[in-house]
Amino acid sequence: METKCDLFPLLEMVMSNMDEGVVVAEHKGQVLYYNPAARELLGFKEEEPLTDMKGIGAIKLQKELLRAALDAGEHDAASRPSGNFVRFGSEIGTGNDRRYLEFYTGIVDAGEGKERLRLLLIMDRTEKKRLEAVLSRSNGEGLVTKDPRMLELIGRIEQIAQSSAFVLLQGESGTGKTQLGRMLHTLSQRARQPFIEVNCAAIPDTLIESELFGHVKGAFTGATQGRPGRFQSAHKGTLFLDEVSEIPINLQAKLLRAIQDQEFEPVGSDKSVQVDVRVISASNRNLRELVEDGGFRADLYYRLAVIPLTVPPLRERPGDIPLLCDHFLRQLRRRGYPEEVQIGRDALRVMMDYPWPGNVRELENAVEHGVICGLDHLITADSLPQDIRLHAAEVAPPLTSTDGIDERDRIIDAMRRATGSRAVAAGLLGIDRSTLWRRMRKYGLS
Ligand SMILES: Nc1ncnc2c1ncn2[C@@H]1O[C@H](COP(=O)(O)OP(=O)(O)OP(=O)(O)O)[C@@H](O)[C@H]1O
Ligand SMILES: [Mg+2]
Known part of the structure; x- marks a missing residue:
């Protein structure tokens, strides 16, 4: 299709060959560009090009957008220059053709004096689902x-x-x-x-x-x-x-x-x-x-x-640790342990740094140990088994340095280890999610 926006040929080549769908539209919804992956993922024909965001009718985009924006506390998103991106999932198609798509969308500045544009990225998550x-x-x-x-x-x-x-x-x-x-x-x-x-x-x-x-x-x-x-x-x-x-x-x-x-x-x-x-x-x-x-x-x-x-060892999939902790806490609750025990951030960080020679079984024991030894319904690093505590004391580098270069590397490392999950990476770094988000922007990592 013809593009009205000024894309570099190289960039367009990249977009023509990638698996993720890209749609660029005017703020009001008129579509300026989309790549072949977007057409395929959204399932419309080449002869009937997508001209308006409303055309993505099956997905009820507007409604989903609004809901996702509200969920993210971004109801005034459109009035902000950036940081207004929202993510949501939607199922399209029927029967064997059913696909689960993840959308990531927001308003971007197109340069001085130009109207702002809506960018929509589409990822196929069917296999994962x-x-x-x-x-x-x-x-x-x-x-x-x-x-x-x-x-x-x-x-x-x-x-x-x-x-x-x-x-x-x-x-x-x-x-x-x-x-x-x-x-x-x-x-x-x-x-x-x-x-x-x-x-x-x-x-x-x-x-x-x-x-x-x-x-x-x-x-x-x-x-x-x-x-x-x-x-x-x-x-x-x-x-x-x-x-x-x-x-x-x-x-x-x-x-x-x-x-x-x-x-x-x-x-x-x-x-x-x-x-x-x-x-x-x-x-x-x-x-x-x-x-x-x-x-x-x-x-x-x-x-x-x-x-x-x-089967990969647990230390190579630290992103699973918070998930497994929750799972074992739920199991313990069913066995009669107190309700609502939480895992503290320091404990989570220590656990994600530990090499887990006994893997998931050892983690299961560590969670039970933490529940028994924790105070006030909170598992802290101190309430974990000795091996894990000693390891933390030996190796833990200070994670909150003010040195910018170090910090950037640590964020990259944490994101890699958390397989891209910002929540997990924040846990690893011992900072909250919004701080991580801000620092990622600061270092150009978002
Ligand atoms: N992905 C997982 N989710 C939930 N629980 C898990 C998971 N992986 C392992 N476990 C639990 O961890 C414990 C150890 O798992 P399992 O016995 O299957 O390991 P294994 O590799 O067979 O160990 P071994 O080498 O000692 O035979 C079990 O209690 C199991 O239920
Ligand atoms: Mg076994």
């Missing part, structure tokens, strides 16, 4: 996250759940492997069949064979009765082999055959048993390295890891 819906559907599992890598992982899990492919979940202790394994089962066609967990590290080497494959009466001293193993219990369902790296090497050939042929002999029996079992395994050790060191059979590894997935 879909994953959030998956999360809330499987809420029995109580998984919370908004971390892009975790959401991608969950998207992957949803995608592969329907197949019977074997999945290996790797990640540090307490990152959520067991929970994700359960989610995979819940989303699969085997959901109504058993989900059987075996923690290979918790069973002595001498017992693990009979635990997995069962035994017949008299198979060994003390076997006064026959007993089916976990493989049989998992028939038609899912067998979750936790800490699979701990399977003794001399048993690995039998395990390989059992999962490959879906057939095995219980201890002391020469009659084979047939099963239909999907195996999901988990390990907090790097299995591939273990294969290279000769501690794990390569053929078994490739069988188990048809789909290898890695």
